Amino acid sequence: MKALVKAKAEPGIWMEDLPAPKVGHNDVLIEVGKTAICGTDIHIYHWDEWARQTIPVPMAVGHEFVGRVVEIGSEVQGLAVGDRVSAEGHITCGYCRNCRAGRRHLCRNTLGVGVNRPGCFAEYLSVPAFNTFKLPDVIGDEMGAILDPLGNATHTALSFDLVGEDVLITGAGPIGVMATAIARYAGARHVVTTDVNDYRLDLARKMGASLALNVTRDSLDEAMKNLGMEEGFDVGMEMSGNGSAFSDMLRTMHHGGSIALLGIPPQELAIDWNEVIFKGLTIKGIYGREMFETWYKMSSMLQSGLNVSPIITHRLPAQDYLEGFEIMASGQSGKVILDWRGA
Numbered sequence: 001m002k003a004l005v006k007a008k009a010e011p012g013i014w015m016e017d018l019p020a021p022k023v024g025h026n027d028v029l030i031e032v033g034k035t036a037i038c039g040t041d042i043h044i045y046h047w048d049e050w051a052r053q054t055i056p057v058p059m060a061v062g063h064e065f066v067g068r069v070v071e072i073g074s075e076v077q078g079l080a081v082g083d084r085v086s087a088e089g090h091i092t093c094g095y096c097r098n099c100r101a102g103r104r105h106l107c108r109n110t111l112g113v114g115v116n117r118p119g120c121f122a123e124y125l126s127v128p129a130f131n132t133f134k135l136p137d138v139i140g141d142e143m144g145a146i147l148d149p150l151g152n153a154t155h156t157a158l159s160f161d162l163v164g165e166d167v168l169i170t171g172a173g174p175i176g177v178m179a180t181a182i183a184r185y186a187g188a189r190h191v192v193t194t195d196v197n198d199y200r201l202d203l204a205r206k207m208g209a210s211l212a213l214n215v216t217r218d219s220l221d222e223a224m225k226n227l228g229m230e231e232g233f234d235v236g237m238e239m240s241g242n243g244s245a246f247s248d249m250l251r252t253m254h255h256g257g258s259i260a261l262l263g264i265p266p267q268e269l270a271i272d273w274n275e276v277i278f279k280g281l282t283i284k285g286i287y288g289r290e291m292f293e294t295w296y297k298m299s300s301m302l303q304s305g306l307n308v309s310p311i312i313t314h315r316l317p318a319q320d321y322l323e324g325f326e327i328m329a330s331g332q333s334g335k336v337i338l339d340w341r342g343a
């Protein structure tokens with residue numbers, strides 16, 4: 001099969017022929033239809049410090065996809081050949097305390113599809129049947145291919161009550177933009193989304209932001225005044241990994257407010273803890289998606305009016321992957337979809 005392989009320990013990614021993966025008793029083989037490129041794939045492409053320390057070489061990468069089940073392991077129940085699925089890319093151990101309690105997103109032994117084990121940028125992918133999520137017909141293939149990052153946005157956004165609240169989202173990457181749409185859908189009063197990239201701020205406006213601010217030009221305090229906000233944001237979602245964005249958030253939070261932290265800072269980050277303590281803030285770290293509550297929630301929201309389709313800005317055949325990676329790396333895009341049919 002054709003696959004996008006991190007073949008060498010250097011910047012780049014290569015389309016190569018690999019044997020199709022094997023299917024264990026509890027696995028399914030999926031014929032991949034469409035995939036999406038994630039920021040993680042760009043780290044792997046650029047071969048930065050994190051990638052060098054994490055990614056085994058050679059290995060097929062990628063973890064955002066939709067496809068069809070073509071083969072089923074002998075012990076698998078509840079799935080049939082032909083089912084259209086996406087899958088949770090965090091493979092959990094099943095035996096740690098959190099797994100046994102059904103809190104799989106808190107598993108201490110998680111392995112990532114396309115990070116620690118072979119990924120979905122390929123014609124075929126094998127994953128544990130447990131990780132698959134069957135898609136209702138109303139969720140099209142493109143949306144099916146981005147459920148992983150939509151799940152990050154959903155997990156973060158639904159961590160705190162948003163009804164009638166003022167929400168600050170720092171970072172209008174694909175996840176911040178989708179979180180903007182979810183906050184709107186979930187009944188927030190004002191949703192203020194910030195970035196330093198105008199292309200992405202436009203997407204945030206399209207997806208329902210009350211205000212989309214370029215923090216290199218616009219002042220957050222001014223924006224709050226214009227919206228008639230007097231006491232600060234009730235809920236913050238940090239989706240940039242940027243230290244100054246997080247400091248601004250802490251500074252503009254309402255006393256008693258809640259913050260969900262998804263953005264990954266590239267290194268250790270110092271904050272003013274007095275903001276947290278004297279304001280009585282609640283801070284929650286977010287990793288991945290809740291298995292599988294987040295999947296059901298986002299599937300249901302997509303069936304009942306949540307529309308995040310403007311986040312998909314580029315569509316390419318898998319052969320043109322290099323162009324796709326470059327577009328994604330440029331920041332002048334939302335999600336980039338690669339089509340594997342006919343690869």
Ligand code: NAD
Nearest residue numbers: 171173174175194195239240241242245263264286287288
């Ligand atoms: P992304 O890198 O595309 O988006 C980050 C955005 O933050 C960019 O658009 C960037 O321009 C913007 N930004 C930079 N400086 C800023 C500033 N000072 N103020 C406001 N915005 C600023 O990433 P993404 O795919 O949308 O993911 C968002 C974040 O979440 C990233 O940090 C990513 O690493 C992280 N992430 C975490 C998880 C998890 O499970 N915790 C999963 C996926 C992604």
Ligand code: ZN
Nearest residue numbers: 093096099107
């Ligand atoms: Zn576990």
